[in-house]
Amino acid sequence: MNKSTDGSLSMLASDNASGVHPLVLEALAEANHGHSLGYGNDPWTARMDECFRETFGGHVEVFAVTTGTAANVLALKGMLASHQSIMCSDVAHLLVDECGAPENVIGSKLVGIPSPDGRLDLAAVEAHLQKTAGIVHHSQPGVVSLTQVTERGTLYRAEEIAALVDLSRRHGLRVHMDGARLANAAVALGLTLRELTTELGIDVLSFGGTKNGLMMAEAIVVLNPALADSYGFIRKQGMQLVSKQRFLAAQFLAYFDNQLWQRNAEHANRMAALLAESLQQYPSVQLNSPVEANMIFATLPEDWVEPLQQVSYFNLWNAATSEVRLITGFDTRHEDIERFLAAVADLEQRTV
Template identity: 45%
Template sequence: MVDPATVTTDAQRRHDPRVRGFASDNYAGAHPEVLAALALANGGHQVSYGEDDYTAHLQEVFRSHFGPRTEAFPVFNGTGANVVALQALTERWGAVICADTAHINVDECGAPERVGGLKLLTVPTEHGKLTPELIDRQAFGWDDEHRAQPQVVSITQTTELGSCYTPAEIRAICDHAHERGMTVHLDGSRIANAAASLGVPLREFTTDAGVDVLSFGGTKNGLVFGECVVVLNPDAVRAMKHLRKLSMQLASKMRFVSVQFEALLSGDLWLRSASHANAMAKRLAEGVRGIEGVEVVHPVESNAVFATLPHDVTERLQKRHRFYFWDEAAGLVRWMCSFDTTEADVDSFTAALKEEMGKQ
């Protein structure tokens, strides 16, 4: 038996923990409360593949937020969560309607189509948000054997452009989809940021609005690893546990995924962290709006800021603070804040931007 108090390691710290960037909320480390939960779950033996005490209790944790019919299926990552969820809602000839900016369309290397075996039907949107009218651009042809059949509408909350759907907007989408025999999937990689921005409980824009299945994000809000497929309407899905295994998303030591979500959701850690990240994004947006030549181009409703600035300024600034081009040809960049972004980080970045713009 190893005494944790005597444990040492041959690993070495290979980064400067003082360095902050604005490239992605995935860049942040793990929240200390999550690390404490992992240590708590360590030691001794627990049944593998989800038959452990932590995963069993996790069902009650998620039901407290989303309702008594909720079923939670922890997975490794966000792409895996989306692929498993969409497979559970579609048949072999099924298609998914989504915004053209959706993560499942742009950033998952074709996994929903190649691994999930489904077709994506994309629609151009303003600020990344679908509407019933936009959905109808692709919601047709159910009797046409030459066309992939629209069976699911997938929305993202918050969207890839940082905007938030209101509960009423999601309810309208769900009602519209259900009337046409389709189900609704919500990609909630930043669902906590949406709830913090809207000031409402998680279930108000999910279960109560009619969402059937959601992918619940953890790593962007302080987890080490792990996301969760959350089934809100068990009547809409099939073979979830088999699809999770088939999609290589079944963790053998699942207790270490589940206990992180318990730490996040049993209290208010999820909301504290997301609220802070959102507040830092608002501070950043307010700071850069006063700089001539910089334009914030999308509403700042979560922890993301999208702006345009001169190409050469971006390249110089990237050498001082890490962030990404969103559309290099248009000069559009994205700045993300996380649970550990500080006011000093934001102010330092704003000052650096002013300095680089002054060199024009």
């Protein structure tokens, strides 16, 4: 089947498959009137900077970019030297799905730390530090990167992040957060964006918007003022200084206005909870982890996968075990969920 068919048929593929929120489109249209100076010297960018400072702290610096890959890679580039390494989960998007971009652009080694549920284990991080620190034959640990929400759909609680930051500080390491789905984590945990980042000691954040209703806007948010000076140059050298930057800034203005980021994430999480709760009633479906945000990992009968993908495409996560990943977004509809569940019910009846 064509995976890029109409919206209902790709409803559970990814929150990247969703559209753009109407209010974001309105903001883009409004920014399209007349001329304005380029490269961030425009009133939209100035207001965007203020929105980020109101959200994360008055001292932060923000650098808008167009992709999550750029946000992650350039954020990390400003945090370490090429002889240093980046520790991350062994299932992190940074390690698995960036086509080697961090190593290519930064020249630093990525080290995958075993993380069965997607979250870094402090003991495993400590073990790697003990094994490599100070040994000239090894890349020296420089940064710990955590993903919120993780690639397994799990969340770091505030106390878990605080403990990871404390461990990193004791070893002289900086901490990066891949926050592609940070909005979903914040609403799930009932915390503000600042409480999950700045107040816990995160140094640099890759802040996502594309997965939660924006067209193509991400941001490097430098929370540690000591690191801020080089990022303007890093973004330019990294080919991410957009000339018509007002169109990136306008998206974030709509995102922060009336807490659109929060409303979008709440809806996505609610749809995932509804789907997960309904799936639990079918004996042939096994949920493989708690559904904490907007991602569901489940094992289906092998012969169910293709028929269900015809109803709504989703990713087969592990073909060997028939594990699938279902993701809801800000524009997932109740009727889409109901149609998918009707197909599950039909398959279950045939199985019985």
